[in-house]
Amino acid sequence: MANWVAVDWGTSNLRAWAMRGAVQVDFEQSEQGMGGLTPGAFEPALMDLIGDWIEGPTRVIACGMVGARQGWVEAAYRPVPCLVTAPDALTKAPTQDARLDMRIAPGICQAEPPDVMRGEETQIAGYLAQNPDFDGILCLPGTHTKWVHISAAEVVSFRTFMSGELFALLSQHSVLRHSVGADGWDAEAFADAVGQTLSRPERLAAELFGLRAAGLVGPQTPEAAKARLSGLLIGAELAAARPYWLGQDVAVLGDPSLTAHYAAALRLQGLAPREAAGDALALAGLTEIYMKGQ
Incomplete structure (x- = not known):
């Protein structure tokens, strides 16, 4: 029992x-x-x-x-x-x-x-229970990705980006559904796309339609289109979240299939982000709440 x-x-x-x-x-x-x-x-x-x-x-x-x-x-x-x-x-x-x-x-x-x-605050609690001296930025990728400033075990500020939901909507319910594959990945296409919108985020809407055009007039594969779509959205997100991650100690928490992409994008900017699986952190956070309440 x-x-x-x-x-x-x-x-x-x-x-x-x-x-x-x-x-x-x-x-x-x-x-x-x-x-x-x-x-x-x-x-x-x-x-x-x-x-x-x-x-x-x-x-x-x-x-x-x-x-x-x-x-x-x-x-x-x-x-x-x-x-x-x-x-x-x-x-x-x-x-x-x-x-x-x-x-x-x-x-x-x-x-x-x-x-x-x-919900994310409990994963954060779990991470801080395991890393009590952490001061920096936590990125929690998902449908609505969070960028969270942590100092002295407090949440100081945070911003949410709908990049995950935008990816789902665009890949499944827009004209891009005809171009974006469900499986596979192209790391080079992802890296190129991150760089494009990180440096020129104002071009995001045009670059998105370019995914459709590239599949019609060029050799772009569905795998490359999927990776580029993800990269374009994450690059634009990184451009907006730059005040959070630039020059900071960053840890990326969540589903490893998502944290890997964010960590890769951050490494392209010269950072060395840590990664931690979110499932284990949720339990660690709930345990921290219980133990502190005893």
Whole structure:
């Protein structure tokens, strides 16, 4: 049996770890993400996954979109600058099952320029638990990529870029879907595209259509088109995020298939970014919250 349960509950997926202190004893996951659940369906979805792990009242600490306005219960944002872990700021969720002591971690917000994060702060907490002396920039690639300034274990400021969502929209729902392949990669095409929009971001829209044209009048392969599309978007993002990464110690956190591209783009600019897998960091962050609350 677990003496507490860690939960990472996103829009599409639900992951849960049975814990005894800082030790993982079991793991389960499902596709019961927040995006597909009605308000009354959260508790049954969770109990289907973790019901066998708990007997008496058990603390459950969750992060992610489960705390959004459309989630189980809204966990209010904390404004920057702030520490990434705040056990006293957990929001208690209403439950029917007396065994559940359900708590949801808050997100982080920024007034100017307006920005929010929910879920990434727990990965950041995990990274800082493993690297307590880190001062610099954390990049968290994804659908909405975050660039986060960390100093003295606090989130000082951050910016979000929709590059991942733009890639999905352009590659699947625009004219570029006829040119961009689903598989394969061309590292040289990626590097060239990063350089183009990093140096001339104002040309992004024209370069995007150039991907379509190159497939019609030239020898461009679908693999090269995919890599170029990614490179053009990441290059433009790096141009806008330059105040964050230029001359800084940078770590890239998340899915290795994404962090590899961002790390490669940063290495082209002379940086030596660290990389860390986001799945392990989410659990490390939830564990840090639990242990600090004891």
